[in-house]
Amino acid sequence: MTPEQLERFISLRHELHSAPELSGAEGATAARVAEILQAYAPDQVLTGIGGHGVAAVFLGGEAGPTLAIRCELDALPIPEETNLSYASQVAGKAHLCGHDGHMVMVLAVAEALAERRPQRGRVVLIFQPAEETGEGAIAYRSDPKFAEIPPDMVLSLHNLPGLAMGAVSLPTGPANCASRGARIALFGRTSHAAAPQDGVSPAPVLAQLMQDLATLGAGGDLDEDYALTTVTHAKLGEPTFGVAPGKAELWVTLRTVTDEKMQSLSDALVSKVATLAADYGLRHEITYHDVFEACRNAPEAVSVIEDACLTGGVPITLSERPQAFSEDFGQFGKSAQAAMFWLGAGENHPQLHNPDYDFPDTLIPIGSGIFLRAIRSVLG
Incomplete structure (x- = not known):
C-alpha cells in the first residue's frame, strides 16, 4: 500500500x-x-x-x-x-x-x-x-x-x-467464549410500606440471587470448565418510599468457553431461580438476550x-x-x-x-x- x-x-x-x-x-x-x-x-x-x-x-x-x-x-x-x-x-x-x-x-x-x-x-x-x-x-x-x-x-x-x-x-482452537444475557423477572405483590407483611416482596430473593448466581460461575482458567456469571443490572420496585415492592429484575451475563458448558450453566441458573421463587411465593420469568455461541x-x-x-x-x-x-x-x-x-x-x-x-x-x-x-x- x-x-x-x-x-x-x-x-x-x-x-x-x-x-x-x-x-x-x-x-x-x-x-x-x-x-x-x-x-x-x-x-x-x-x-x-x-x-x-x-x-x-x-x-x-x-x-x-x-x-x-x-x-x-x-x-x-x-x-x-x-x-x-x-x-x-x-x-x-x-x-x-x-x-x-x-x-x-x-x-x-x-x-x-x-x-x-x-x-x-x-x-x-x-x-x-x-x-x-x-x-x-x-x-x-x-x-x-x-x-x-x-x-x-x-x-x-x-x-x-x-x-x-x-x-x-x-x-x-477455541477463539471466543459463548455468552448470553439472562433477564430474570420476579413477580410478587405490592403493599403499603407501613404494612409490608400484606404483600409479597421479591427483595429477599433478589438479594439471595445476587449472591448465589456468582457461585455458579466464578471464572478461572479459560478451559472447558470455565464459567463466569456477572451481574450487570438490578431493579427492585419503584423509586418511592410509600410502596413495598412487588416486582424485581436481575440481569446476569453468563460466559463459558464451550456451548455444552453454557447449557449446563443456564440449566443451573434456571433451577436456582425456580427454587428460590417458589420458596418465597413468587412468579418468575427468564428470557435470554445477546446470545453468542462459542x-x-x-x-x-x-x-x-x-x-x-x-x-x-x-x-x-x-x-x-x-x-x-x-x-x-x-x-x-x-x-x-x-x-x-x-x-x-x-x-x-x-x-x-x-x-x-x-x-x-x-x-x-x-x-x-x-x-x-x-x-x-x-x-x-
Whole structure:
C-alpha cells in the first residue's frame, strides 16, 4: 500500500468513524460501503443481507474454492470521549470497537482485487451488520442471498488492545467464549410500606440471587470448565418510599468457553431461580438476550492465516487460550472452514468499548496485507 493510498483509507476511516450507527440500523454505513465497492467494479454487489449486510464478489479466471473475508458495520451505544477532529457526530453513539477500521481494511482488499483478480475461485467480501448484539451473523447466514455465494473458507480479524502494535495472536482452537444475557423477572405483590407483611416482596430473593448466581460461575482458567456469571443490572420496585415492592429484575451475563458448558450453566441458573421463587411465593420469568455461541477456529483456516503472517514478516503467536469476550463470527464456521485472529492495537492502548478508544490507523495496511496474502495463497 502506497503512502497516498494509506492516507486515502485513513480519511475514509475517519469519515466512517464520525457517523456511527448501531446494530440493526446501519443503513447509511452500508450504503456508503456499497458505493465505494461499486467503484472497484466487482462482479457482483449484494445488499440488504441479513438486514443491512453487504457482500462484494470478485471472480478469478478459473474454477476454484470461495474464500470470504468478513468485517462488521455496527458501532456502540457509548458516548465518545476523545476530542478527535473526526470524533462521533452522533450523540451517545461511537465506533469504540474498531469496526470502522475493520471495514476500511476490507475495502483496501477490494481495491487490490480490482487491480489484480485471483487466479482461480472467487473472493467474497462480507460486511456484516449487528455483531454487537450477536444477531448479525445468524441473520446474514440465514439470508437467501448468502446462499448464492456460499464460502468454503471465511477469515476475519479483530484489533486487540493489550497486544503489541501490529503483532498477531492466532487461536488454534477455541477463539471466543459463548455468552448470553439472562433477564430474570420476579413477580410478587405490592403493599403499603407501613404494612409490608400484606404483600409479597421479591427483595429477599433478589438479594439471595445476587449472591448465589456468582457461585455458579466464578471464572478461572479459560478451559472447558470455565464459567463466569456477572451481574450487570438490578431493579427492585419503584423509586418511592410509600410502596413495598412487588416486582424485581436481575440481569446476569453468563460466559463459558464451550456451548455444552453454557447449557449446563443456564440449566443451573434456571433451577436456582425456580427454587428460590417458589420458596418465597413468587412468579418468575427468564428470557435470554445477546446470545453468542462459542467461536472455534478451524485448523485449515488457521494454517492459511499463519502462513500469511509469516510470509509478510508479521510477528505471530499461536495460542490455545480463547478470548473471554464473545463474537458472532463463529456462526460462519457452521458451514465453512473459519478462523479469526487478533491484531495488536498496542500494549497501552485504551481498551475496546472504552469511551477514549480509537482504532489505530497504522493497522490498516497490516490487516489488509494479511488478508491479501491469504487470498493469494488459497486462490493464486
